[in-house]
Amino acid sequence: MLNQKLFESFTIEGSQPGKHVLILGGIHGDEYEPMAAVRRLRTQISSEKLSGRVTLVPVVNQPAYERINRRGPDDLDLARTFPGSPEGSITQQIAHEVTQLIQAADYLIDLHTGGLYSNLAPFSGYTLHPDPAILEIQRHMARAFNLPVVWGTSAHLDGRSLSAARDHGVPAIYAEWGGGSGCDPKAVKGYATGCLSVLSALGMLDIPVEQKPILYHIEDDREESGHLQLQNHAPVAGFFEPAVQLMDQVQVGDVLGSICSVMGEEKTSVITNQTGVILGLRTLPYVEKDEWLAVILETEQARANNE
Ligand SMILES: [Zn+2]
Missing domain, CATH: 2.40.50.100 (RNA polymerase II/Efflux pump adaptor protein, barrel-sandwich hybrid domain)
Known part of the structure; x- marks a missing residue:
């Protein structure tokens, strides 16, 4: 296992210096729209128009992806395993490795779907971070993602990529769209566009963005809010x-x-x-x-x- 890469990533270096954004797909192995969208971003982000750096990971959880499952072969849910451990089981190792990437980034975008069994309407989400400056950036990023629903929820949920980001002071958002065993082209396109819009809103990408109306922007600070399966x-x-x-x-x-x-x-x-x-x-x-x-x-x- 020594020196073997746990997942594949790709970094786009901008022509100008600037911040570093990490974009993740496939934290869950059965969520396909994010994987296709992150792959697409590799050709859509032009170095000439980029200030800073973007790191793309289309399929974070490759062992889960290869068994067509939300969870890896150790039956752990990666989104409940952060910050992970370098000596742990495969999912714990991946969580640890992603935590290192999050620590090295200035912003995080983590893309999801309803998985094999369910379908989700498009929305972006963030935690109600205790640091008002980070909270404001997260709100700004979630709104810039350009989906009809924006949801701010409890900062107290642990084990997620967003929990690792919270603990390292890295502003982070996630998004949900699609699922149900296919790969909806509309969601793939919307996800790629959403990421480009956030890069533009952060002042990193010089592209025109057409902002769409937000139907609901809800902030719910109850302890378990944002736990979708509850x-x-x-x-x-x-x-x-x-x-x-x-x-x-x-x-x-x-x-x-x-x-x-x-x-x-x-x-x-x-x-x-x-x-x-x-x-x-x-x-x-x-x-x-x-x-x-x-x-x-x-x-x-x-x-x-x-x-
Ligand atoms: Zn997921």
Whole structure:
């Protein structure tokens, strides 16, 4: 294993000096739009127009990618393993290596999707960092990413790339878009454009950017906010049929869908206890009990917090 590279990366050196941005795809091995988008950036970022440096890693978690899985062969979720350890299992080693990259960067952009089993509406996110200067840069980057939803959430979640960035004072954002086993060309294009827009907003890339309207910019400082798998779990195992679509508005007590038995005689409704907008939805019909079915951006809760 000595000196063997854990993942492949590519650095673009600008013609002018400046800051260093790290862009990651494939922290989860089954999230394909980020991988394609980061690869595309390699040809889209021109050295002549760049001030500073951009490091691109299309597939951070190659062992997970090669087994078509969110997790690596040690069954660890890389996004729960940061800062990792050089002597640990493969996922812990990768987390450690990425932490070194994050430490060496001035800004981080980490791209995700819903993975094989679910689809996510486009949004960018950041932590409500305790340092107001870093928080302001993160807000600026997340808005510049040019997606319809911007979500600021708890800075207390650990194990993520954003936690490592938080601990090293590196302003960071993540984004979610797509998933469900394909590779949506619209998401790939939007992701690449989003990264270019952030580089432009940071004053590193001399390109024109057309800023699109932001429909929701929510900041939710509850302890577990931003933990996507925490709500709307399957009450039973079975065949899930959603009754809602991404970006639909729902209220407490609304039916998100139903889960039925093989012959369909038994049918259980899935009721939400949240009010907001559907940001993520399971696309794979068979579901185990307690697996997550939907992610809801709580618009009302955040509004109540702000009042
Ligand atoms: Zn992910």
